[in-house]
Amino acid sequence: MPTATRPLLLSTHDVLTDELLRLAAVGGVPLEVAIDPGAVRTRYLGAPLVLVGADLADAVVRAKLPRRGGVVLVGLETTDRLYAQARQLGAEFVASLPTAQPWLLDRLASVIALDTHIARVVAVVGGRGGAGASTLAVALAVTAVRADQRALLVDADPRGGGLDLTVGLEHDEGLRWPDFAGASGRIDPGALTEALPGRGPLAVLSWGRSEPAPAEAPVAAMTAALAAGRRGVDVIVIDLPRCVDEAAAIGAGAADQIYLVVPAEVRATFSAAVTVREIRGFSEHLGVIVRGPSPGGLRADEVASAVGLPLLGEVPTEPGLPGAIERGYAPAGSGRGPLAALCRNLLGVAR
Numbered sequence: 001m002p003t004a005t006r007p008l009l010l011s012t013h014d015v016l017t018d019e020l021l022r023l024a025a026v027g028g029v030p031l032e033v034a035i036d037p038g039a040v041r042t043r044y045l046g047a048p049l050v051l052v053g054a055d056l057a058d059a060v061v062r063a064k065l066p067r068r069g070g071v072v073l074v075g076l077e078t079t080d081r082l083y084a085q086a087r088q089l090g091a092e093f094v095a096s097l098p099t100a101q102p103w104l105l106d107r108l109a110s111v112i113a114l115d116t117h118i119a120r121v122v123a124v125v126g127g128r129g130g131a132g133a134s135t136l137a138v139a140l141a142v143t144a145v146r147a148d149q150r151a152l153l154v155d156a157d158p159r160g161g162g163l164d165l166t167v168g169l170e171h172d173e174g175l176r177w178p179d180f181a182g183a184s185g186r187i188d189p190g191a192l193t194e195a196l197p198g199r200g201p202l203a204v205l206s207w208g209r210s211e212p213a214p215a216e217a218p219v220a221a222m223t224a225a226l227a228a229g230r231r232g233v234d235v236i237v238i239d240l241p242r243c244v245d246e247a248a249a250i251g252a253g254a255a256d257q258i259y260l261v262v263p264a265e266v267r268a269t270f271s272a273a274v275t276v277r278e279i280r281g282f283s284e285h286l287g288v289i290v291r292g293p294s295p296g297g298l299r300a301d302e303v304a305s306a307v308g309l310p311l312l313g314e315v316p317t318e319p320g321l322p323g324a325i326e327r328g329y330a331p332a333g334s335g336r337g338p339l340a341a342l343c344r345n346l347l348g349v350a351r
Contacts, residue, residue, distance in 0.1 A: 011053025045253025069220030127272025189232025264294030287312035
């Protein structure tokens with residue numbers, strides 16, 4: 001089972017660890033075991049299920065790991081202290097062994113499906129406002145669809161205006177983030193994609209505009225949606241906000257690759273360096289996409305060097321692209337132009 005799909009166990013208690021490893025072996029699900037919460041921040045966010053031993057619950061809280069769904073606090077006895085720790089941790093469930101063995105077996109078995117089909121997850125974030133990150137996110141999802149892949153486009157920026165506008169789906173019926181406010185646990189993959197606005201193999205989880213935008217996406221809902229997407233589509237593309245909240249951190253931690261879009265400008269480069277320092281707390285899989293042209297002759301490799309990340313691609317400005325998006329045409333929808341070529345290269349797909 002790939003590491004990205006393994007449940008994560010945090011515990012230093014020998015008896016508890018042995019018992020959970022035994023249960024996992026019975027269910028045929030290998031666990032990744034860690035003893036230092038601070039050293040597994042990315043895995044904590046990206047794992048499909050996290051089991052926290054009562055012995056490390058306080059350490060997880062002190063490590064200030066972001067709240068996420070799918071966390072189970074496990075102990076060897078039921079006490080008021082166990083439930084108090086669960087509240088501090090933000091755990092969805094409390095399991096006391098041996099009483100909770102059947103429930104834990106079922107919970108562990110629920111992640112086996114992730115091994116049969118695992119979607120690729122990529123994320124995009126702007127080095128500064130207006131960098132073109134959302135445009136690249138949509139273009140990546142559209143390019144995947146043109147390559148006969150199923151794609152889920154996730155809008156993790158509650159103040160971005162809604163990615164459904166960029167795809168031309170703003171009038172389509174379907175669920176938006178506010179409809180998932182109470183979602184947690186498991187979501188059927190097929191039900192998720194069918195409930196969202198979309199066109200054929202493209203589904204979009206975006207924000208509505210009928211109500212004031214909340215501060216962030218529902219954390220448990222983000223975890224559940226990404227888990228369902230991993231089983232239901234081929235590619236998940238996440239549009240991240242520059243200021244990473246707890247829900248966006250889950251998306252960043254789940255991404256196999258994060259593309260930082262930076263215009264070839266001095267001020268944008270300095271702004272991007274600040275963004276990198278924040279994103280690096282959630283993922284090490286970062287690379288730069290430089291958008292030209294540069295008004296001062298700044299080269300793409302110089303931008304990447306200043307930001308401290310590898311250069312993964314560059315794309316010039318397409319003069320007609322903003323107008324086409326305003327008229328309802330999705331970026332890279334025709335499969336032509338430098339943006340479409342860049343997306344094919346990043347995804348490793350043919351025309």
